[in-house]
Amino acid sequence: MSQKAYGINPWVVMAVFTVLVGPFALSFHMHYPDEMYYTDAAVKMLQNGDYLTTYLGSGELRFKKPILTYWAVLAGFKLFGVTPFASRLFFLIAGAATVGLTYLLSKTLFADRRIAGISALIMAANPVLIFSATRSIPDVLLVLTMTASAVGFAGLIRFGNEAPKKYLWILYISLALAFEVKGLPAAALGALGFGVLLMNPWNRIHWKTILYYPAILTGIFISLFWFGAMWKIHGPSFLDGFLHDQVGTRVTSRFLLILQNGLLAFLLLNVMFLPWVFFGLKKSKETLQKLWGENPAFFIFAVVWTLAILGMGALTSKFYERYLLPVAPVIAVWIGWFLIEAKFEIRKNGLKIALAVLLILNFNVVLFSLWLNFKTTFEFWIWVQISFGFLVLVYLIKLFFLSEKLPKAISYSILLLFYFVSTATFRISLPDQGQQIHKFVTENQILKSQQIGFVGNLHVSSKIRIGLGPNYDLIDLPREGWEERLNLFSNLIIEDKLLQKVDTSQYQIITTTVNWNSKAIPDLLLAAGSPEFESLLLQNGKIYFWLEKK
16 A cells, blocks of 8 residues: 555645534534533633633632643634634644644654554544544643654654654653643653653663753643642642542542443443454454564553553543543554554455445435435525535545545545534534524624623533623523522523523513424424424423513
8 A cells, every 4th residue: 555546645634634524613513511611711811811710600710620721712712703613723723733643653653654644544533533623622632732742752762762852852842731731641641651661671761861851841841830820829729629620520449430431441442443443353463463573662652551541541430432532643553553564455345345334324414414404494505515525425435436545535434424414413503502692682782891690501601601702791600599699680691491480570581592402303303494393493492581670
C-alpha cells in the first residue's frame, strides 16, 4: 500500500474531519450536560472581566477543573461573539488537530509513512473523538495535549539519549497544558510515560537526559499558574473543590463496581476502534512477535498507557466512554502499525464488507433525513448540506466498486454518518431554547443589563444564557426554595412543569420556547408536516415561559 496510491494526506484528513463533523458544532443539535459549566463560566467572565475565577450560572464559585477549557470557550466568545458555534469552535479544531498529531506521532516512531496514514484515518473515524470535538468540555483538549506529549515521548523512544531538545520541550509543555485541562489524570499518564523511558531495557533513557531544566521550569510555571493565582485570590480552600472532583467523587473502592467498570472500559475500548480491530487477525500471533522485535519500547509504552487508562476507568465511581480518549491516538498508532505489518490491505474482502455495511447505514440515514425534511418547511442550507453529503457518498460508492483507497473510504464513511445525522437532528433539536429566547428579547426589545431569574433544567439555562449573551444577567435559582426568591426579579424564565407553583396573577405570561420532548419523538415524527403537528408539539413538547411582573 503506497502513500501515493491511497492518497493519505494528514491535512486533507483533518479538513474532511472538520467539514463532516462541523455541522454538529454549529448549533446545539446535541447539547452535552457538562457543557454548561464552561459556557456559563465564560459568559460570567465576559460580564465581570475576571478571566481567572470560574462561576456557575447561579453565581456560585466552581473550582472543580483547571482553567484551560474555560479559556477555550472564552476565546471563541471573544473572537466570534457568544454563540453555540463560538463556544465549540476551538474544540472542533482540537479534534482535527488530534488527527494531525496522531499522524505526527506515528511518523516520529516509524519510517514507513503508510503507518502514519492509517493511524490518522483510524483516529479520524473514532466516534468518541468525533463526539468530543462537538462539545465544549475538557476531553478533546486533554487528548490533544496528551497526544502532543506522546510525540515527545516518541522522540525519546526513537532517538534515545541523542534525542533533539525539541522533543523535551514538546513533552513538558504538553504535559503542563494537559494538567491545566484535567489535572491529575494527565500527571498520572505522564509519570507512567517517564517510567517506561527510564526502565525499559531496550533503549533506556538516562535520567540526566530527562532533566532538561529550561523545559521543566517552563512546564511547572504553566501547569501551576492558575492554581497559584486561585490560591492568592481565594486562599487554599479553593483546592477542596478541585481535589473532591479529582479524587473524592471519582474514585470507588467497591470491588464489584471496579470489575464492572473495568469490563465496560475494555469493551468500549474495542468498540471505539471498530471495524479496524477485525482487520489483520490472520496470523496475528506472528504479527505481534514481529512488532515486539521491531520496537519493543513503543510496544510497552502503548500497553502501559492502555492499561493505565483502563485502570483509571475501572476505579471511577461512574464510568464514561470519554475517559478512554486520552490514549486513543497511541492505540490508533499501535493498531495502524499492526495492520501494516499484517498486510491487511491485500485482504480486500473484509475491507469491502465493512465499507458496504457503512455505505448502507449512510444510505438509510440520508433516506430518513430526506423524508423528514420533505415533510417540514424548506431550509436552503440543509438541502445544500444534504446535496454535498450525497456527492461524498457517491464518491465513496465509486471507491467501493473500484476497490481503491478502501481504508480512507471506511474512515470517511464513518464521518459521513455523523454528517448526515445532523441533517435530521436539525429538524428535531433546532431552534434550541437559546435561539428562541434570543428572538423573543430582540423582537420585544427587552431592556439589557437587567437580571433575569431562571427556574428549570440547568442544561436549558446554559443554552438560554448563550442566546441572551453577556448583556443580560441570567441567574439560576436553586432547586429548593426558589419560590422565596421570585420577588427579586421583574422577569423570569420558567419551565412549564414548575409554573403551577407560581402566583401567576402577578405576572404577564408568554410562551417563549417550545421544543421536542424525547419521549414524544415517535409521535411527533409521524405528525411532522401535518396540520396537527403544532398542537401535538404544544401538548407534548418542552415549554418555557417568560414571566413579566405586571
